[in-house]
Structure formats: structure tokens, C-alpha cells
Amino acid sequence: MKRIIVIGGGTGGAVVANGLARHLKKEIRKGEVSVTVFDGAKFHEFQPAYLAVAFHGSNENAIRRPTSSLLSSSVRLVDENCSKIDLANKFVVGERSGKRSDFEYAAIAVGCIPDPSQIPGLSEANLDFHTSNHAKKIFDRISKFQGGKIVTGIAGLPYKCPPSPNESTFLLHEFFTKRGMREKVGLCFITPYLRPYPAEPMSEVIEPLYKERKIETLLGFNVESVDPIRKIVYSMEGESVSYDELFLVPPHITPDVIRRSEFSDSDGWVIANKRDLHVKDYDYAFAIGDNTNLPISKAGVEAHLEGVVVANNIAAEIKGTSERYLFTGRFQCTMETGFRKATFVVGTYDKPVKKIRPSFTNYVQKKIMAKIYWNAELGRCEWLFRMNFGRDYYDTISNGKTAAPAMSPMGQ
Amino acid sequence: MATIIVDSRGTACPGPITDLIRAYRKAANGDLIELLATDVGIKSDAKAWCERTRNELVGITEDAGTYKAVIRIVSKRGMA
Numbered sequence: 087m088k089r090i091i092v093i094g095g096g097t098g099g100a101v102v103a104n105g106l107a108r109h110l111k112k113e114i115r116k117g118e119v120s121v122t123v124f125d126g127a128k129f130h131e132f133q134p135a136y137l138a139v140a141f142h143g144s145n146e147n148a149i150r151r152p153t154s155s156l157l158s159s160s161v162r163l164v165d166e167n168c169s170k171i172d173l174a175n176k177f178v179v180g181e182r183s184g185k186r187s188d189f190e191y192a193a194i195a196v197g198c199i200p201d202p203s204q205i206p207g208l209s210e211a212n213l214d215f216h217t218s219n220h221a222k223k224i225f226d227r228i229s230k231f232q233g234g235k236i237v238t239g240i241a242g243l244p245y246k247c248p249p250s251p252n253e254s255t256f257l258l259h260e261f262f263t264k265r266g267m268r269e270k271v272g273l274c275f276i277t278p279y280l281r282p283y284p285a286e287p288m289s290e291v292i293e294p295l296y297k298e299r300k301i302e303t304l305l306g307f308n309v310e311s312v313d314p315i316r317k318i319v320y321s322m323e324g325e326s327v328s329y330d331e332l333f334l335v336p337p338h339i340t341p342d343v344i345r346r347s348e349f350s351d352s353d354g355w356v357i358a359n360k361r362d363l364h365v366k367d368y369d370y371a372f373a374i375g376d377n378t379n380l381p382i383s384k385a386g387v388e389a390h391l392e393g394v395v396v397a398n399n400i401a402a403e404i405k406g407t408s409e410r411y412l413f414t415g416r417f418q419c420t421m422e423t424g425f426r427k428a429t430f431v432v433g434t435y436d437k438p439v440k441k442i443r444p445s446f447t448n449y450v451q452k453k454i455m456a457k458i459y460w461n462a463e464l465g466r467c468e469w470l471f472r473m474n475f476g477r478d479y480y481d482t483i484s485n486g487k488t489a490a491p492a493m494s495p496m497g498q
Numbered sequence: 499m500a501t502i503i504v505d506s507r508g509t510a511c512p513g514p515i516t517d518l519i520r521a522y523r524k525a526a527n528g529d530l531i532e533l534l535a536t537d538v539g540i541k542s543d544a545k546a547w548c549e550r551t552r553n554e555l556v557g558i559t560e561d562a563g564t565y566k567a568v569i570r571i572v573s574k575r576g577m578a
Binding site for chain 2: 242243244278279280284285286305306308310320322323324353381433435438439
């Protein structure tokens with residue numbers, strides 16, 4: 087019996103578990119393989135939609151479904167997180183039960199979480215739309231806002247969903263414009279980067295929007311602390327900006343179980359090979375999604391495509407077939423720019439970000455993605471992903487030869 | 499006074515500047531950050547970042563396709 091444990095049932099975890107269930111259908115039926123997901127969250131959330139909860143007032147119950155409903159019937163769900171992941175001795179320990187579960191293969195996909203505690207005063211002062219109870223509060227606050235200054239942006243690195251701080255700013259502009267009170271609201275976007283968007287080509291696309299919409303930008307602003315009483319944000323270099331409402335994205339960290347492990351780097355991220363996604367030193371353990379130290383953005387598309395790679399490679403090893411997949415580093419983040427327009431941030435490890443102008447068509451694509459997300463998690467939309475991503479869907483390696491040319495060397 | 503080595507080789511923009519910003523948060527005044535990158539954009543980005551944050555760009559060198567930007571941290575308020 088080959089026991090595969092997937093730690094985390096979010097975007098990446100569900101894709102890898104359901105992919106394994108498809109690839110190893112016969113083996114699971116014969117009792118030769120088992121796939122088990124550990125996840126203590128009762129609900130799986132479509133996280134990008136928190137922006138709509140915060141700035142459009144969407145119902146947050148509509149963006150979550152029971153975790154069990156997004157897993158194949160042949161996948162076993164253990165409804166608790168892991169308190170220990172021992173890769174060297176091939177076992178995990180359940181956080182609530184204390185029960186040990188052994189494995190032959192493991193995929194680590196526990197994601198990352200906002201950590202406002204890194205910046206003094208931020209927890210008290212800030213509402214973060216990535217956090218479920220904050221998202222609803224943001225909509226309540228802006229609905230009652232009579233005028234003043236709202237500061238948005240990036241409080242620290244790394245953070246998930248790179249376009250989301252920009253989107254939050256554009257959606258606030260749209261919200262107050264539609265209410266006919268935009269002139270009463272000052273919007274200020276702060277970022278430690280030197281451009282409104284970290285990658286230059288995309289920054290060139292959105293920078294005119296900031297100017298045209300009279301949104302102030304404070305670039306190279308490294309948040310040091312926040313004074314929640316006086317309502318002032320301070321930078322490390324002694325600059326400051328005052329606010330009436332503060333909606334920054336905090337720096338993110340991995341859960342404790344990863345940070346205290348021997349397979350994470352000094353900042354607590356899982357050290358993974360950027361192409362085959364092996365955890366460093368362990369050829370039977372893989373890391374996917376936001377909890378890795380991979381040099382790409384932390385977002386759902388990457389987690390999904392990494393899940394496709396890992397599911398194939400574990401199944402190929404068990405079945406003794408030769409074709410292995412490699413992750414291309416493909417990212418594709420939507421950025422809603424307001425008024426039913428959106429753009430995409432697209433690239434791979436080897437292809438730099440392209441300039442894509444905001445359009446209604448892109449906005450429609452974003453909405454379609456939100457609609458098909460649940461089916462995509464269950465593996466019912468891979469044909470669409472394959473068609474959309476083309477050669478970036480995954481790279482292949484067979485008998486030591488990569489099938490797609492012009493890819494960078496394996497490893498970091 | 500510490501020297502912090504930041505290895506961003508193999509990452510494309512904005513990878514090196516992201517790594518620099520993360521290292522900066524942990525650095526103290528007087529520390530040196532040595533940023534290694536293969537993305538040529540780091541030449542202009544490191545210079546612009548130092549100007550904006552008022553830190554000191556000690557120098558940028560290139561060797562076999564790897565750029566090394568050496569930055570002395572001097573601008574953090576309230577730090578010795």
C-alpha cells in the first residue's frame with residue numbers, strides 16, 4: 087500500500103488530491119494506494135472573491151463551500167490540521183487527535199496567512215480584505231464613510247495575490263465615484279516598490295490610471311509602524327502618512343507547522359525545487375502553492391498548475407511510467423481596474439510579464455474563472471486550462487529529455 | 499555591522515528588488531547588503547531604490563552575467 091498524504095485542502099491541495107484520484111483510480115480501487123487530505127478548515131474559500139466582499143458588498147457565504155465537497159469520493163479527508171510534519175521519518179501528527187499517520191509520499195500545501203504582528207500598531211489600525219471578518223467590515227466602513235483619506239497598499243513582503251492591493255484601490259475609486267462623492271475621498275496607495283506594480287510592464291499599464299483618477303502614490307515607502315490613535319503610518323526612513331481608514335495588505339507568513347520545520351528556509355518558507363517541486367533533500371515530498379519559497383507570486387493559478395505537476399509525478403512513480411512534468415512558473419493574476427474592466431499579469435519563469443491593457447473582455451474572463459473555480463478544483467476544467475496556458479501548462483521530461491525547449495535549468 | 503548576502507540569481511524582475519526589500523526590513527544601520535542578481539534591471543533598480551530610501555549604493559559590479567549591488571544601510575530612523 088502506497089499512502090499519499092496531502093497536507094492542506096486549499097487550491098493546490100485539492101488539485102493534487104483530485105489529480106491523484108484520477109491518475110490512480112484503479113490502484114485506489116484495488117487498495118494499493120490511498121490518498122488522504124489533512125485540513126481542519128470546514129470550508130474551502132475562493133479567496134480572490136474577498137475583494138468583492140470588501141468593495142462590492144458581495145455575500146461571503148457565496149465564496150465558500152464545504153472542503154469535503156471539493157474532494158473526489160476516493161480521497162479521504164481528515165478534518166484536522168497537522169501539528170508535525172516529519173519528512174525524514176515519513177509521518178505527520180494530527181493537531182487535534184495527536185494521531186500519527188505514516189506516508190510514502192507527501193504534498194505540502196498549507197498556504198500562507200497575513201501576519202500584521204510584524205508591524206507595530208498594524209493589527210489595531212488596519213482592516214485586511216484577505217481576512218474574512220475584515221472584508222465584511224471594510225464594506226460596512228466604506229458604506230458609512232462621509233469623506234476623508236483612505237490609505238491602501240502593501241505593508242510588507244511577501245504577500246499573496248500581487249495585484250490585490252492595486253485592485254482594492256481601483257475598486258474604492260469606483261465605489262466612491264458611483265456614490266457621487268469621489269471628490270470627498272482622498273485615496274493614497276503606499277508600496278515598498280518603486281512602481282505602483284512591482285513588474286515594470288504592468289506598472290506602465292496601470293500608472294496612468296493612478297494619475298487620471300487622482301490617486302496619490304507613495305513609492306519606496308517601507309512601513310515601519312502605525313499609530314492607531316493618531317492614525318499615522320510611519321516609514322522606516324521617517325516619512326509618514328495620515329489616514330482616516332487603513333486597508334493595507336500585511337506581510338504574510340506560513341503556519342507554525344512549517345516555520346518550525348527543518349525543511350523551511352530562514353524566513354519559514356518550504357525550500358522547494360522550482361521545476362519538479364520536490365522539497366529539498368526529499369524525493370518523496372513535494373511543496374505547492376503559497377507555502378513555498380519559489381520566486382514567483384503567491385496566487386491560485388500557480389498552486390493549481392503546481393498541483394497538476396505533482397499529481398502526475400507521484401502517479402507516474404507509483405505506476406512506473408516515465409513521463410514527468412515540470413512546473414513552468416506560469417502565473418496569471420487578474421487585476422480588476424474598476425468599471426467592469428480588468429487586466430492580467432501573465433508570465434513564467436522565463437517569460438517576463440507582458441503589457442495587457444484593461445478591457446471588458448478580461449473582466450468577463452475573470453468572472454468566468456470565478457464561476458468555474460469549484461469545478462476546476464475537482465479537475466473538470468483541465469481541458470480549458472490546457473488550452474488557455476498552452477505550452478506553459480506544464481513542461482515535460484521523459485527519459486531525461488525535456489520536451490519543450492528554451493526552459494531554464496532545473497533547480498534554484 | 500553585518501554583511502547580508504541576498505542571492506537573487508535566476509529570478510526575473512521584480513524578484514531581486516523584492517529580495518532586497520525583504521532583507522532591508524531585517525537590516526540595521528551600518529549593515530551591508532550584497533545583492534546578487536542575473537536580471538540586468540537590478541542596475542537601475544538598485545540605484546533608484548537607494549536614492550528613494552536614502553541608503554548608500556556602494557557600487558555595482560558585473561562578473562560573468564552576475565551583477566553584485568553593494569548597499570550600505572544608513573537611513574533607518576531610530577536605529578544605531
